[in-house]
Amino acid sequence: MGKFLFNVIAYGFMLFTAVSIGLYHADIEIDADTIETQMSKATGRNVTVNDEVDFSLFPRLGFNVRNLKIENPEGFSDPYFVEADAAVAAVKILPLLSGTVEISEFVLTRAVIRLERNASGEASWALVSNDDEAKGTAGSGPNVTRRVRDLRLGDVRLVDGDVSYDDRVKDQRFELTDVNLAIVIPSLYQPSNATGSFVYNDEKVSVEVSVDTLAKLRSGEAAKAALTAGFLDAKLRIDVTAQNREALSYSGALSVDVPSIRNVLTWWNNPISIENGFERLEVSGAMVGDMRSMKFENAAIKFDAIEGAGPLTADWGSERTLLSGDLVLDMLDLRPYTPAPPETEGFPPWSRERINFEALKVVDMDFDVVTRKLLVRNLDVDDSAFDFTLRRGVLNATLNRIALYDGMGTGELTLDVSRSTPRISGRFNLANIDARRFLNDATRLDRLEGVGDLNFEIAARGASQNDMISTLNGSGAYNVEDGSIIGFDFLKFAYQIGVFVTGQYQGSEDGVDRTAFTGFGADFRIRNGVVTTDNIALLSPLLRITGEGEVNLPPQTIDIRLNPRLVASLKGQGGDRDKQGIGIPVKLTGTFNESKLRLDPGQAARQRAEDEARRRIDDMLGGDKEDVDSSSAKDAIEGIFGRKKDDN
Template identity: 25%
Template sequence: MKWIKRLLGLIAVLILLAIIVAAYLLITFDANDYKERIEAEVQEATGRELTLSGPIGLTLFPSLGLRLEEVRFGNAEGFGDEPFAEVDVVDVAVAVMPLLRRELEVQRVQADGVRLNLARDEQGRNNWDDLLDHAGAARDEAVGADDDERTTTETRLALQRIDVAGISLTNAQVHWDDRETGMQATLDPFELQIGRFRPGVETRLDLEAVVRAEGGDLAEPVELALDLGGLMNVDLLNERYSVRRLNATLGLDGGGLPRAVGMTLETDVALEMADAMSLRLERLTLGVAGVRMTGFAELSELDGEQPQIRSEMRTNTFNLKDVLTDLGMDAPKTSDPDALARVALDLSAHGSFQALNMDPFLITVDDAMLSGSAGWDGRGERPLITFDVSGERLNLDRYLPPEVEEARTENGNGNGEADEDIAIELPLEALRSVDVDGSAALGRLDVMGMVLRNIELQIRAEAGDWNIQPLNAEAYDGELSSRLRLDARHDAPRYELAADLQALDIGALLEDFQGDDARLMGTGNLELDIATRGELLSELKGALNGSGNMRFEDGAVRGINVAQIIRRAEARLRGEQLEEEEPNQTDFSELTGSFTIRDGIVRNEDLAASSPLLRVSGEGQADLNDDTLDYRVNSTVVGTLEGQGGRELDDLRGVTLPIRISGTFTDPSFRLDLEDALRDRYEGEVRERVQEEEDRVRERLGEEEERARERIEQESDRLLDRFRSR
């Protein structure tokens, strides 16, 4: 990577400076007398100012040693007056005799109080680029083109002969000022201890550092504390660098985190640079807040345009709520307090930083196991998430907020109404920020009290427009075909649902959904197409629009017994008391109807039901906004209704009896005015009888008139005959 090459170049420059200083000190035994000359030579060689404020210590034998104090090295032009580097003390010693054999045996490298100010300007120029240029020119001058092969061979031999007794860096500080991106970072303190170092031989490595960064792409300042130890092996000849038994602890604070987070890292890490650059982490263990991940990770083609990733990781079984609490985050409240107590991940990943695939993966959440493949592609306008997941069963009800479960069951069983409106909070920005294309299959899904089996669905999302189509399942002895849509592109999310249920046991479904006896029972078909919008439950009700139709057979409507209402009304007319109790339901052999929904008001005008005793029609509305009813049921007796004592109510046969339903969903009221209904019938019968009598009278009068006319005609004929005979 470029920064490693630049760092090695920077180290080469510093070594070159040390060699320059050492050369002068070797020539002159009193090096302090030559400070000004040394500073001038460095100025000429690098174009920067070197200030040697402290004493210079020099030893010649048996080791060539150099000790500098209070050293200051100037910055590049255009980067301000702050020095590029400052050193309180640097002490280097090299054995003399091995040098004569062209072997480098460093007896000590110690530095204390090293301070580096690294920077990049608005044009992307670094404040060490000029040093690298000077170092390259000096190298080219020292090594001729004809000596390249000899130099390479000698370099390889020299690398094998390096021997450093130890390296100690204390009280170091590095400041990074990136004016191109606006990021500021500080490495302070920085402590480094390396044991005896020889190429290809392991040595002890210990490092402590604290990094603080702000600005740039960081929304908030962040701080990272690192404590690292392990066995380092630097194979310069083969360009392989590794740390075995690496053990590190990391502390991360800031950056939007609610509290500081501690992490542990254990691994064997190796960096290969000979051909293509690659980084491999074997026996990797990463721990954070009760989660422990083990496996391996490999990064290849690091020097290319698209580095590749390959990894296999597995976690322990952990309690997700406890993990979130340890991280300072709010754990989700669930209907089941024991939910999310057993979570585990098993992942296999490959791809690049721009496009990563997980194939396969296994996610365990409590008693549910989901497996399949997934992918992430960040090369488009928005990241694209793909997946193909399957599982045996999943109970979503365990993970719903308690208030949702309470609202569902209270509204169903009539125990009361919610005192406060329920907010449906969705992460709208997150829903808009990704695209999704995936499929899922489940053997069983429990949601909102309902049970669906053999579920198959497709999910697609683009810029906040989420569609689940198709969503097919087996439900309550029938089949479900449906589609769902969530449009999160607006301030108030919009919802759409279209469902077609065939051969459905509606009673079992409603009982599971509302947690109590269903109002409607029967087997049949239900079609539904609705849409709404809003963030509160009240808003969702008020904006509900759509339509639907139903057809059910061999069922009942609970909460109203039409036959019993008629019997009780008839008994009151007779001055009797009906003590007979029957189930509060109206059985039907067939029930059909359609409905429309406008702004939360459900309207039906064609309800039709039939049974051996009754023919029922109905029309009216239900207002979901205030849970009120206004409905009229017209019942016609077509069979025999037996009253108290077994008396048949034949007088009611064929009479249309209106029943008015009003009140609320939880406390409906029913009213039947049987007296008016009978009065209307009897008045009609009287009118019919009067008309019949009038018709009979008219008929009789007509007959008498005809007989009189005939008598008159006969008498006239007789008188005429007599008159003629005379």
């Protein structure tokens, strides 16, 4: 944007310099027609002015014209490239004799400047003089500067102008209003500066540029330059050494301080509807770059509560801006950018509110990240390393190492929000985690304690949390060791209903009902949000539980049948549990917030009959002898009760 504006001003004073020199050498009467002829010759465009022309010859060659209009060639949407209420230009005569152009005054007032690149890629600002046309060249503008040894600008200004930019190739458009620009160039060999301001989308932007010597840039040598800008209370400062050979390049230091990224994105017509975050951004460090990209060797970054450092690259030369880097962060707090859990007691219902993923479509990204702390909703993750790419709303993340809840994990995640219906898929492996802390933070359920492993694969689609839960598919397995199920004591329950023949059950030492185990695990499958399993297994010295059933995630309901087996006496913990155990079939039903465990009468009667039949058949077959086939009793029982051998 600044480059185009600078080019317009540069072409402007080059144009008026060429016209002034032409008028100085012309042995003709100076009038509006003469001005139009000389300007048209210098630009290769049709130029018109009002008949009222003020002209002076000495000590400076100058003129004042009104209603200046420079036409566009064919192929552009607007007939005029520039329209100005008034144009004043004055060149000192004596310096011209030594090849120095000293413009004492060049002022465009209330000018409308239209910068357009048409569908063929032609630019409206690529002026062509008649001399260029004769030589078969284009786009170089007035060639008077090729003979200029030095250039001095006094009062050079654009006053109350409007500048529009319309790129039909990239489909990019913007408009600047109230443009005011002042340029001071004492000499090409002395420090020069430009200050200005403009209004974009109803917000004022202030800019100041300084260069130690323009002659160095002109000849391709290195020159020191500085840029400061202010907008929406944000501050930008760049101090560089610049070189303009085949293209402009620079190296130096940059600092950016943006109090509210949210306000800036809204100002840039990219508003985000995420309620929290996207406030302060601070970036500083040494960098190198050109007109297409910028690279930091070790940038210091602050984004909201996130702080870190590392190499960082911004590439805006393609159709979409790409940010990439290797960052080391003290803490990565993602909670402000994800929907907050509802403030309700117990397990909350699934939200039907559409999830806003627009922030994933603003720019593309490619990052490797190491963080000492990662916070995602209620999850608290320690030292972690991951990398991710983001392309046009498709996020691919690889969790190389995540330390969480005293364990470790790895995983992969894909989130595609490029389509109307977002899709998510992932694969995760967690080992040796504190099950109670993890489940409490992840699901608000804290009834399981122990050290566990969990691995699963999932895939879902939908615009809301409820949609994704309803379309969830996948599979997995879990195994927890040396823990307990809190809130229900199965041994106490068995004692109360008179299952124990002898002994007195005292319950847990801390008075909290719990079912202790040495191992607890199962495989599971998920289809359209329904989790099913047929191999639940819980082991403890006094208890064996097998089970099967389902957890229906969309309505948050539970329907699981358990088949516990207890030893007949609290003292008798040795021997074969299958032969000595007493079965108590139960059903676990209800919701995530209110579930109950009750006897399954039909299954209990069946189980008692099977147990008695098993005991009698074992006695007949000599069940204690090692050489007797232990499956024979089981086969006989299954035949009696009508159960096939391959039934579960």
